[in-house]
Amino acid sequence: MAKIVVIGAGFAGQTAAIYLGTRLGKKHEVTVISNRDVFGYVPSWVWVGVGHMKPEDTVFKLKPVYDRINVRFVHAAAKEIHPEPGDQYVLGEEIGTGNPVRLDYDYLVIAPGPLLNFAGTPGLGPDNGFTHSICSLPHAVKTRDAYLALVERMKKGEKVKIVIGTGHPLATCQGAAFEYISNVHKDLLKRGLRDKADILWLSNEPALGDFGVNGVQVKRNGIVMKSEEFIKSVFLDAGIRWQVQTGVKKVEDGKIYWENYEGQEGVTEFDFAMLIPQFKGQPFKYIGKDGEDISSRIVNPAGFVMVDGKYGLPYAELSQTPEAWPARYQNPTYPNMFAAGIAFAPPGPISRPFTNPNNFMIAPAPPRTGMVSGMIGRVVALNIVDMVNGREPSHSERMTEMVAACIASMGDSLWDGSAVAIVMRPVVPDRKKYQNEYGRDLFISHLEMGLAGAWMKFMLHHTFIWKFKALPGWQLIPE
Amino acid sequence: MTEQQFSRAEKFWMNFKLYQLWRFIVLNIKIYTIAVQSKWK
Numbered sequence: 001m002a003k004i005v006v007i008g009a010g011f012a013g014q015t016a017a018i019y020l021g022t023r024l025g026k027k028h029e030v031t032v033i034s035n036r037d038v039f040g041y042v043p044s045w046v047w048v049g050v051g052h053m054k055p056e057d058t059v060f061k062l063k064p065v066y067d068r069i070n071v072r073f074v075h076a077a078a079k080e081i082h083p084e085p086g087d088q089y090v091l092g093e094e095i096g097t098g099n100p101v102r103l104d105y106d107y108l109v110i111a112p113g114p115l116l117n118f119a120g121t122p123g124l125g126p127d128n129g130f131t132h133s134i135c136s137l138p139h140a141v142k143t144r145d146a147y148l149a150l151v152e153r154m155k156k157g158e159k160v161k162i163v164i165g166t167g168h169p170l171a172t173c174q175g176a177a178f179e180y181i182s183n184v185h186k187d188l189l190k191r192g193l194r195d196k197a198d199i200l201w202l203s204n205e206p207a208l209g210d211f212g213v214n215g216v217q218v219k220r221n222g223i224v225m226k227s228e229e230f231i232k233s234v235f236l237d238a239g240i241r242w243q244v245q246t247g248v249k250k251v252e253d254g255k256i257y258w259e260n261y262e263g264q265e266g267v268t269e270f271d272f273a274m275l276i277p278q279f280k281g282q283p284f285k286y287i288g289k290d291g292e293d294i295s296s297r298i299v300n301p302a303g304f305v306m307v308d309g310k311y312g313l314p315y316a317e318l319s320q321t322p323e324a325w326p327a328r329y330q331n332p333t334y335p336n337m338f339a340a341g342i343a344f345a346p347p348g349p350i351s352r353p354f355t356n357p358n359n360f361m362i363a364p365a366p367p368r369t370g371m372v373s374g375m376i377g378r379v380v381a382l383n384i385v386d387m388v389n390g391r392e393p394s395h396s397e398r399m400t401e402m403v404a405a406c407i408a409s410m411g412d413s414l415w416d417g418s419a420v421a422i423v424m425r426p427v428v429p430d431r432k433k434y435q436n437e438y439g440r441d442l443f444i445s446h447l448e449m450g451l452a453g454a455w456m457k458f459m460l461h462h463t464f465i466w467k468f469k470a471l472p473g474w475q476l477i478p479e
Numbered sequence: 480m481t482e483q484q485f486s487r488a489e490k491f492w493m494n495f496k497l498y499q500l501w502r503f504i505v506l507n508i509k510i511y512t513i514a515v516q517s518k519w520k
């Protein structure tokens with residue numbers, strides 16, 4: 001009997017757990033260790049942050065799902081990984097009691113998502129700083145409360161400054177911030193308060209609409225349209241100002257300090273700010289046979305787990321080398337160790353990094369969206385199924401092959417809401433396969449805005465929660 | 480579409496329910512067919 005341990009029950013870990021439980025759970029031991037006893041449907045936290053969705057509608061309990069699909073649940077936070085053959089185990093701390101938990105494994109899936117590195121920007125974040133975040137459910141709830149308090153001030157006639165975007169020069173997840181700024185705009189419009197707010201998009205992207213993926217390009221009537229023009233139209237239409245090519249360095253009460261591509265430094269004042277922090281890997285300790293720290297053999301300096309990618313290539317070379325992106329998400333030193341979702345180390349950025357004259361680097365990190373994380377979770381699970389059954393891992397999908405669809409909400413109303421539907425193939429440009437300057441399939445890639453998007457976003461909330469609960473027919477729903 | 484704000488016609492189509500129902504069907508089919516291919520990798 002093989003023992004498989006999955007750390008984390010988010011988009012990547014939950015996908016892996018469902019595939020592993022349903023395929024191996026009866027004969028083998030599949031265990032999920034998660035520091036939360038619920039699954040959180042992260043994309044809908046955008047709506048929680050403006051008070052349009054109840055927090056409890058975005059979560060469900062994990063244990064009842066696992067009981068149906070033969071997965072054991074351990075409610076604990078993983079702390080240490082001991083990967084040396086012969087004695088491989090995960091050490092955790094049980095939530096509530098703090099008791100140590102030891103989970104031996106034959107196969108390990110590391111999928112704990114990001115560490116939200118608020119400490120990387122002094123003054124950032126809701127706990128020890130002055131800005132808000134929608135990257136965790138408690139943060140989204142806190143953001144909602146602060147936003148609604150701001151609305152009350154506006155109702156009394158006060159004019160306010162709202163800043164939304166990225167809070168670190170190397171931050172990712174611009175898509176979530178874009179959804180939040182659009183939802184705030186739409187909400188204020190509906191409340192008749194839009195004229196009371198000056199809204200600014202502040203981001204580290206090289207250009208508007210870059211989203212950390214070098215933008216999206218689509219061909220329409222023979223003309224290539226870029227997401228930069230599209231998002232510019234969206235912002236002009238909404239009266240949202242923008243400032244890109246900017247790295248936030250520090251935040252004080254009501255003041256954001258930044259530096260831009262030209263090397264200029266400046267201060268932006270705010271009454272309410274939602275800025276995405278830098279993402280790092282979860283700070284697990286990787287311990288060798290003699291108790292020594294072997295983290296540097298397994299994770300990169302940011303704490304992401306190195307897998308079967310080609311690391312260390314300069315951007316110019318990486319952008320021409322699609323095969324540098326990992327295919328199986330398998331650690332080269334420990335082949336029974338996989339990393340899925342945000343936890344795996346990408347070989348480099350997708351968007352062009354920039355260093356300004358002061359040697360200050362401004363470079364969006366590559367996003368690993370929900371769809372990408374789910375796909376990786378599936379690839380990893382199916383490869384473990386192969387290995388448990390004595391076969392070579394036969395599943396692979398590089399981000400230079402993956403298609404990604406993203407529906408960016410711009411108001412949740414099913415009557416007059418809107419969303420931008422974004423489809424891109426591949427997520428990471430493959431300039432060998434697609435011989436255009438963008439390295440993408442311009443026919444499949446798609447950008448469209450309208451009410452249909454709002455319907456899709458609503459539908460995705462329900463279909464994905466259905467899938468993550470492993471309810472009948474879940475296999476038919478793509479990641 | 481230009482680099483400027485969306486035109487009145489574009490905005491009309493973005494919220495014209497019948498047209499949007501059509502787009503909803505088309506987008507779902509498009510996204511489902513390309514996303515489901517990944518399942519077999």
Ligand SMILES: Cc1cc2nc3c(=O)[nH]c(=O)nc-3n(C[C@H](O)[C@H](O)[C@H](O)COP(=O)(O)OP(=O)(O)OC[C@H]3O[C@@H](n4cnc5c(N)ncnc54)[C@H](O)[C@@H]3O)c2cc1C
Nearest residue numbers: 008010011012035042043078112113176341342369370371
């Ligand atoms: C506000 C917001 C909106 C978004 N919208 C979209 C969208 O519309 N579409 C899209 O494709 N993507 C979207 N994303 C991105 C998407 O949510 C992420 O790509 C996805 O959640 C990453 O999945 P993951 O499994 O790697 O990490 P997570 O989903 O973060 O899951 C990690 C899990 O591991 C658990 N964990 C953490 N530490 C430990 C530990 N020490 N021990 C045990 N368990 C641990 C966590 O509690 C969590 O449950 C959005 C992100 C945000 C923040």
